[in-house]
């Protein structure tokens with residue numbers, strides 16, 4: 378089976394290639410890239426006016442499988458990811474049961490392979506049942522193929538236990554994906570602390586809730602030599618902390634989610650609309666601007682989604698009672714292009730870096746590069762299409778997100794996973 382992608386603008390961060398070329402895919406491999414290729418019998422995809430880039434890699438999704446499959450499962454999550462241009466995702470372990478042993482890692486990997494629409498890399502929890510009391514079966518899970526460890530959904534509040542986990546991560550050279558939240562300082566907050574929370578009569582979460590644990594984690598990474606990746610950075614101080622850590626030689630990186638660089642707390646319409654409720658919360662316009670600048674300057678290297686599906690019934694409970702989280706894999710590329718590329722913060726090449734090349738580099742996986750000889754994980758993205766986001770168009774199970782009706786520019790027109798088309802617009 379061969380696919381010939383004609384006339385697209387190649388954006389390959391690994392080689393800094395930015396030119397119009399044809400791409401020939403034979404079986405699962407990129408076999409040729411050249412100005413004009415003819416290939417008898419190949420399926421031709423016309424990519425005129427489109428970007429052809431490495432398939433997106435999302436370092437942060439919740440696919441809810443096992444145990445919470447009313448929200449999402451590996452098949453619907455994979456379908457949604459393919460629709461969003463993703464060929465690889467890292468699934469967080471806060472499922473039911475928690476992914477804290479090798480058997481559960483195998484369960485997810487096997488199911489994802491059966492589905493065959495996306496590489497789902499299962500992240501292992503750092504502590505047993507995510508209870509924060511003792512380490513999980515980290516080494517057996519590393520043996521089973523976890524790409525990273527994470528306690529996402531919370532922080533390992535016991536710093537000594539956290540340090541033990543980072544020692545294991547450092548010894549095996551896998552990154553730690555850290556959700557930073559001082560649980561004692563949250564104090565019942567559900568949205569950003571400040572005038573908007575006061576106006577809505579909702580309890581606030583201050584920036585310090587996040588910043589304190591980020592600073593702690595950077596110091597523990599410095600002491601252990603572990604690779605630390607900070608999840609969903611939302612505060613202006615997080616950019617300073619990462620900049621400072623990097624200057625000290627710490628192996629630290631950070632990700633931003635589209636909702637945090639697109640929206641701010643002032644956009645929250647009411648105390649009822651929990652589609653604006655996620656953790657960490659939407660911060661101030663000033664925080665948002667610092668995140669955009671941090672991405673632009675390269676301090677923040679990754680755009681991830683924190684795709685967090687929840688049922689309609691759960692999200693209808695109002696701001697205080699509904700669970701935290703919004704879905705994201707099907708809107709991330711369009712929001713990134715609309716807000717950051719058209720907004721002048723990123724070049725198209727930098728967008729691809731943050732959505733594929735940098736995640737692969739941080740995870741230490743041989744992906745995110747569409748050079749000849751590499752596996753054909755490819756996204757074709759049309760930067761000229763303008764349309765409205767509608768949850769009714771989503772392929773995932775859940776529809777919880779605050780972008781209904783929002784006008785965006787940029788559409789995924791095809792996703793190719795190891796030489797097979799997994800999505801076509």
Ligand code: DOR
Pocket residue numbers: 439471529530531556654655656657683685686700701702703
């Ligand atoms: O908004 C969030 N949703 N933040 C988290 O940390 C957890 C996630 C979830 O699992 O729903």
Ligand code: ZN
Pocket residue numbers: 529530531556608609656657
């Ligand atoms: Zn989190």
Ligand code: ZN
Pocket residue numbers: 437438439469529530683685
């Ligand atoms: Zn998360």
